[in-house]
Amino acid sequence: MGSFPFKSLREWMEFLEEKGELVRNKEEVDIWGDISAISRKIAREGGPAIIHENIQGYPGWRVFSDGLTTRRRQLWALDLPEVGTLEAVLERLSKEPMKPKRVEWGPCKEIKLFGDDIDLTKFPISFTGEYEATPHITAGISFLKDPETGWTNAGIRRFQLIGKNKLCNLILPFQHEAVIFSKYMKQGVSTPISIVIGADPIVYLSCMMPAPDQFDEMDYWGVFTGEALEVVKSETNDIWVPATSEIVIEGEMAPYERELEGPFPEFPGYYSGLRMCPVIHVKAITMREDAIYQNMYMGLPPSEGHNTGAFVYEVEIYRQVKPLIPEIKDVGVLSTWSLTTAVSIDKTARRRTPGLEKRLAMAVKSVKAGVMIKNLFIVDDDVDVRNLHDVLWSLSVKFQPAKDITVVTDVPGIFLDPSEPWVGHGGTYSGHSSFGIFNCTEKLAPYDEGYKRGVALPPPYSLEKIEKNISKYGL
Ligand SMILES: Cc1cc2nc3c(=O)[nH]c(=O)nc-3n(C[C@H](O)[C@H](O)[C@H](O)COP(=O)(O)O)c2cc1C
Ligand SMILES: [Mn+2]
DSSP, rough: OOOOOOOOOHHHHHHHHHTTEEEEHEEEEEEETTTHHHHHHHHHHHHHHEEEEOOOTTTOEEEEEEETSSSSHHHHHOOOOOSHHHHHHEEEEEETOOEEOOOOOOOOGGGGEEGGGGGGGGGGGOOOOOOOSSOOEEEEEEEEEEETTEEEEEEEEEEEETTTEEEEOOOOOOHHHHHHHHHHHHTTOOOEEEESSOOOHHHHHHSSOOOTOOTTTTHHHHHSSOOEEEEEEOHHHHHHHHOOOOOOEEEEEEEEEEEEOOOBBBBTTTBOOOOOEEEEEEEEEEETTOEEEEEOOOSSSHHHHHHHHHHHHHHHHHHHHTTTTTTEEEEEETTTTTTEEEEEHHHHHHSSSHHHHHHHHHHHHHHHHTTTOOOEEETTTTTTOOOOHHHHHHHSSSOOHHEEEEEEEEEETTTOTTTTOOOOOOOOOOEEEEEEEEEESSSOOTOOOTTTTTTOOOOOOHHHHHTTGGGGGGG
16 A cells, blocks of 8 residues: 555555545546546546546556645645644754655666657647647656756746657746756756656655755655655756656757747636747656656646645745744635735734734745735734635724735736736746735724724633534534
């Protein structure tokens, strides 16, 4: 049986199957929309992970998705508790990063393809949205190595299929991929890249962490599990990738070659425009004998990508802000990557330090993990930041539009957000936004008349009694 720490996609699938959270779909699906439509439904309904075993036009292939769509499965993947999750992650992350362990061989080397044998059109790369020109790899983890420091960065990118051995890579200027790519560009040489498709869930969660500069995301794997991740060397470059990966695509991006990328269903739920983006020339593909292709739906939230992003952004915002403002209590990414996010603050400390909530807001916006936040709700620490009812209640009764909104104009944003008036500046432009702080905390005097007895609830002794004896009441 698969159990934590999951060392391959297959161990993870075994575990999910035992938990009754993996569906094996034998009904034929196509790459034109079926796979995406099913993922969309799963995400909206909190459904199970799925493996499609019958892909029209791609005999022998299987496509896996939605392993990490629900918070419950994300917590299983990292063996974390449902209550006090952020504190528990923080405790683990406080340990020294653990470097991956280099090994000679791994199952991802069972098949090796070079030269004319490389043909990406034979892979079941699925369309995500109706207006995509050609399909995109969506669960591809991009590994790049800093030519100056040796730092290996890992992150999910979508890669557009533009030829049998050619992919287009949307490199966003504020991501680490751009930092590294530009170093090779300055040297006038090609950037080596390795892309992993299909990996264990800890690899996926680790690579999505918005970690600081020069931090290898794969070191998180060891910190999460207490063991080192086993990695093997790519065939054509010096990038080391998880040994049990299903598929590894190796290639090179020439410094100045660009092709049009897009349109793609972006995380804000609208299509991107077309942009000139770097081109990957594929030099090698290695994979398992019966490789499983992994897909991660994107577009209108929720999706596996959004839900996983929400979790890792919560973790990293909390981890990065806590040393600056220890009064931060919890973080909930409410929608669309982190465009709308809620944080809670220590109520007692805030009473002693009026205005503390604004310092918290500025700290949140200043750390790497907070860069995309546009709407920030600050709530009291007796409010569950992930519960929309609670957050909207705070907005309803603790917030006055005329005085509790602070707008900071002209901060970095993300050009994929269609509400930005500056959209359309092309691929070298990161985005430009305003930042709204919604102060939904209880107000201090002279506004405290309604607040002075605290939140209106049944007596504490009754709440406690009912909680303790809940089954006696047939509940
Ligand atoms: C399905 C999916 C597709 C993504 N596509 C891209 C992409 O094309 N370009 C990009 O810069 N980020 C993309 N991201 C977001 C990054 O993976 C994420 O922001 C990551 O933290 C960036 O890490 P980095 O700064 O270390 O590169 C995508 C995320 C998901 C889940
Ligand atoms: Mn990074």
